[in-house]
Amino acid sequence: MFGPLHHLNFCEVDGFPLVKIDDEVYCSAEYTDGLIGGQAVTGIEERGDRIELIFDSGLRFPLTCPCCDGPLHRQFPLADVRRIFRGRTLEGFRHGEYVGRGTPPERHPIFALQFSGPEDPKHRTLEVGLGSVRGLRPDIHPH
Numbered sequence: 001m002f003g004p005l006h007h008l009n010f011c012e013v014d015g016f017p018l019v020k021i022d023d024e025v026y027c028s029a030e031y032t033d034g035l036i037g038g039q040a041v042t043g044i045e046e047r048g049d050r051i052e053l054i055f056d057s058g059l060r061f062p063l064t065c066p067c068c069d070g071p072l073h074r075q076f077p078l079a080d081v082r083r084i085f086r087g088r089t090l091e092g093f094r095h096g097e098y099v100g101r102g103t104p105p106e107r108h109p110i111f112a113l114q115f116s117g118p119e120d121p122k123h124r125t126l127e128v129g130l131g132s133v134r135g136l137r138p139d140i141h142p143h
């Protein structure tokens with residue numbers, strides 16, 4: 001009954017969920033901000049079953065589903081992700097709680113990227129699972 005996203009701890013500074021990467025514990029927002037914060041999305045590609053955002057630096061951010069941390073299946077198809085997010089700058093982060101429809105409802109943290117733009121923030125915010133943060137690896141560059 002407990003998924004892989006349970007039993008998480010939260011950053012004391014900003015309340016974002018903590019993630020474990022190579023046995024080190026990081027604040028999801030600080031880790032992501034340090035690698036791709038302020039960068040623009042220069043490309044969006046499908047790799048295997050994942051959609052990846054490619055940032056200025058060449059780093060790739062794989063999109064995982066906020067409900068199950070698997071491939072995106074609830075939000076947008078690839079064409080919509082391209083249309084909505086290409087060319088935007090990553091300007092901040094949001095956190096919240098996913099509440100499932102079961103009884104009792106499954107709950108786990110949601111991590112979201114907020115991008116630049118004139119629209120209401122909810123229309124330029126991309127919710128993802130924490131697997132996205134774990135998949136953002138500074139040592140893996142595209143060729």
Ligand SMILES: [Zn+2]
Binds near residue numbers: 011012013027
């Ligand atoms: Zn933090």
Ligand SMILES: [Zn+2]
Binds near residue numbers: 065066068071073074
């Ligand atoms: Zn899902």
